[in-house]
Amino acid sequence: MKFPRLEKFRRYFVAQYMTVDARSLGFGRIILSLILLFDLWHRARVITLFYSNQGLIPNHMMMWRPPTQWMFSFFFILSNPDEVAVGFALCGLVYLALLVGWRTRLMQWLAVIAVMSLHSRVTLLENGGDWMLGELALWTAFLPLGKRFSVDAIRASLRQRRETSAAQLGERKAMEVPISVGVVSLAVLALAMEIANAYIFNAAHKGGATWKYGTAVHYVMHQDRMCTPLAVWIRPYMTGWLSKAMSWGALGTEIMLPLVLLSPVAKVSARRIAIPAIIGLHLGFQLFINLGLFSWAMIGYTPFLLTGADWEAMARFAQRRKRQLTAYFDAGCGVCFQIARVWARMDVLGRVTFRSSADLPTSAEAIPRGVSPDLLARTIVVVDEVTGKTYMRADAVAQILRAFPVGWLWSLPLRLPGLRALADVSFDVGEGEIVGLIGPNGAGKSTLLNCVSRLYRPQTGHIRFNGEDLLKRKIHEIAAMGIRRSFQNLELFRDASVRENVTLGLVYRHKSALWNELLNLPAARVARRGAEDEADHILDTCGLGDVADVTVSELSYGQQKSVELARALAGNPKLLLLDEPAAGMNPEESRRVGETVRRLRDHDGITVLLIEHDMRVVMTVCDRVVVLDHGEKIGEGTPAEVRRAPAVIKAYLGDEAGHA
Numbered sequence: 097m098k099f100p101r102l103e104k105f106r107r108y109f110v111a112q113y114m115t116v117d118a119r120s121l122g123f124g125r126i127i128l129s130l131i132l133l134f135d136l137w138h139r140a141r142v143i144t145l146f147y148s149n150q151g152l153i154p155n156h157m158m159m160w161r162p163p164t165q166w167m168f169s170f171f172f173i174l175s176n177p178d179e180v181a182v183g184f185a186l187c188g189l190v191y192l193a194l195l196v197g198w199r200t201r202l203m204q205w206l207a208v209i210a211v212m213s214l215h216s217r218v219t220l221l222e223n224g225g226d227w228m229l230g231e232l233a234l235w236t237a238f239l240p241l242g243k244r245f246s247v248d249a250i251r252a253s254l255r256q257r258r259e260t261s262a263a264q265l266g267e268r269k270a271m272e273v274p275i276s277v278g279v280v281s282l283a284v285l286a287l288a289m290e291i292a293n294a295y296i297f298n299a300a301h302k303g304g305a306t307w308k309y310g311t312a313v314h315y316v317m318h319q320d321r322m323c324t325p326l327a328v329w330i331r332p333y334m335t336g337w338l339s340k341a342m343s344w345g346a347l348g349t350e351i352m353l354p355l356v357l358l359s360p361v362a363k364v365s366a367r368r369i370a371i372p373a374i375i376g377l378h379l380g381f382q383l384f385i386n387l388g389l390f391s392w393a394m395i396g397y398t399p400f401l402l403t404g405a406d407w408e409a410m411a412r413f414a415q416r417r418k419r420q421l422t423a424y425f426d427a428g429c430g431v432c433f434q435i436a437r438v439w440a441r442m443d444v445l446g447r448v449t450f451r452s453s454a455d456l457p458t459s460a461e462a463i464p465r466g467v468s469p470d471l472l473a474r475t476i477v478v479v480d481e482v483t484g485k486t487y488m489r490a491d492a493v494a495q496i497l498r499a500f501p502v503g504w505l506w507s508l509p510l511r512l513p514g515l516r517a518l519a520d521v522s523f524d525v526g527e528g529e530i531v532g533l534i535g536p537n538g539a540g541k542s543t544l545l546n547c548v549s550r551l552y553r554p555q556t557g558h559i560r561f562n563g564e565d566l567l568k569r570k571i572h573e574i575a576a577m578g579i580r581r582s583f584q585n586l587e588l589f590r591d592a593s594v595r596e597n598v599t600l601g602l603v604y605r606h607k608s609a610l611w612n613e614l615l616n617l618p619a620a621r622v623a624r625r626g627a628e629d630e631a632d633h634i635l636d637t638c639g640l641g642d643v644a645d646v647t648v649s650e651l652s653y654g655q656q657k658s659v660e661l662a663r664a665l666a667g668n669p670k671l672l673l674l675d676e677p678a679a680g681m682n683p684e685e686s687r688r689v690g691e692t693v694r695r696l697r698d699h700d701g702i703t704v705l706l707i708e709h710d711m712r713v714v715m716t717v718c719d720r721v722v723v724l725d726h727g728e729k730i731g732e733g734t735p736a737e738v739r740r741a742p743a744v745i746k747a748y749l750g751d752e753a754g755h756a
Contacts, residue, residue, distance in 0.1 A: 112363055116284045117404045118277055122245035124399035129195035131396045135389055140184055146218050148177045153218060169216040197246020204237040225390030231290050232396055238283035253441050262452040265440040291397045292354040299350040307347055310340030327384040349377050364405045371398045419447050420481040421499055426472045427452035439496055447499040521729050523722050530697055530704045532718035539724040541707045545673045549581050550574050578670030582660040590649040594640055598631040598662050638662040639688055654681035674706040678713050686710050690717040
């Protein structure tokens with residue numbers, strides 16, 4: 097027996113209250129994981145105080161005198177702070193796995209266990225935010241959160257279709273795993289009821305005189321135990337009408353939200369009203385009141401309220417940005433091809449076209465500028481088809497990631513100057529040449545010297561000295577090859593004399609047997625005298641002969657920089673790396689340092705690569721200048737050529753060029 101009206105009502109009810117978009121579930125999983133990680137970090141700061149037996153709430157107290165009849169926490173078996181820290185680390189790994197969507201179904205339930213264990217261990221301190229977060233984790237555990245925006249989804253697509261050529265990577269529709277966009281579950285209704293119920297009871301409890309007359313916010317602002325610094329600052333300006341507006345506004349929003357969330361009509365419009373209302377309400381609370389996790393837990397429900405119409409609108413908005421990239425990679429690199437397979441599945445907007453070196457045209461004129469098989473054998477190359485710009489290495493990867501949804505966040509680590517300090521920097525320093533390295537702070541200058549001296553090891557590229565690759569040498573072998581350096585930050589023995597600091601750099605050249613030193617035999621005295629004589633000669637060269645017996649800590653900063661230079665010379669260098677040798681000096685001292693560097697090159701044949709912010713020193717001393725900006729070389733040439741280069745003037749020299 098059929099009941100058409102009942103069937104029609106069933107379909108309406110399912111569509112209105114029990115259906116959620118799979119993309120909303122994937123986005124909601126990410127937000128939920130971030131909130132869980134924030135909760136874990138917040139609790140990790142009080143591990144010893146509240147989670148170990150050395151704190152206020154030992155586990156045997158909770159087990160012998162449980163505050164409730166039914167409670168579970170695996171933290172009850174952990175007593176020492178170290179044991180608890182391991183438990184916290186396991187929770188963190190579960191949350192991270194849930195964040196990226198690896199083994200999502202398993203991690204959803206492990207996350208529920210982790211949340212329950214963390215909260216139940218300290219039930220005496222729990223509040224509404226902890227309860228709402230636990231409920232959110234519980235109800236979403238019944239939903240397939242890993243269908244979209246997850247490692248599981250990418251793995252399923254990779255298993256379904258195994259591409260064998262770059263051309264197949266352009267067939268994006270064939271990569272999609274057939275899944276239902278709309279997910280139907282009672283858990284969807286439970287989520288809506290849960291958050292609506294929270295606002296119903298919140299509004300019901302706001303029935304006192306303070307809410308009736310609009311003075312509630314005024315009194316809350318004077319609760320020092322829960323006010324934020326912003327609330328304390330705004331107290332003197334809290335007028336009667338402002339208190340009424342904020343009090344009645346919050347109350348009205350909480351009354352309105354259940355009606356909108358459970359609206360029987362206009363689902364899309366109702367949700368578009370509810371989402372910003374929830375976010376705005378709780379961000380307002382968080383600005384003025386310390387409610388712990390409550391505001392973030394409530395905001396964590398909002399991604400699950402997004403409808404399919406919202407996702408389509410966001411896709412149309414994203415497509416408004418005209419961006420088309422072509423990514424070239426080496427056809428013989430299997431790892432590169434597998435990475436491209438993953439990237440192709442992340443490129444849901446279809447902005448990246450992948451081509452291998454085998455796809456390059458045979459005609460040299462048809463090959464894109466800056467792309468060649470030899471180059472692709474070393475790195476990936478990306479060409480922006482809109483602007484015509486070419487990117488390589490870290491920049492190329494950053495451009496690909498930026499083409500993905502929320503790409504600015506994906507690519508941020510590769511665009512930070514400190515994490516990609518030397519992308520595509522290449523230049524030569526000729527024998528007997530003085531080359532200056534300039535650029536604004538954070539340009540990568542000191543990082544480059546650290547790479548040459550092997551304090552840092554670059555991920556790609558080569559650094560050659562006299563035909564040998566320094567990256568294949570051990571750090572102690574670099575000094576034996578005749579490479580010496582000074583540091584931007586002073587690395588001196590402050591309690592030793594100037595002569596002693598320089599002499600220490602000569603010990604390996606003026607040494608005697610251990611027994612000679614222990615017995616102070618003539619051979620040891622001769623070695624020490626030889627080192628001291630050579631140290632005195634170096635000090636005279638650097639203009640420090642008059643302060644040879646002075647303790648380093650008594651010298652000015654500029655003089656200490658000169659001691660750094662003298663100690664670098666003690667190694668009889670072939671290549672001298674100087675990191676801001678004139679820093680902290682007055683103009684006359686800077687001039688003398690410049691003359692010293694020139695004399696070292698002219699008389700001793702020492703090759704010099706120096707970093708310096710004093711443009712007078714750079715322009716008068718250097719034969720050639722290399723300019724860095726954000727890890728990239730933007731200029732190279734003689735001082736006169738660099739001074740006139742527009743890109744250099746804009747990035748670094750500015751008005752100083754006219755005074756250099």
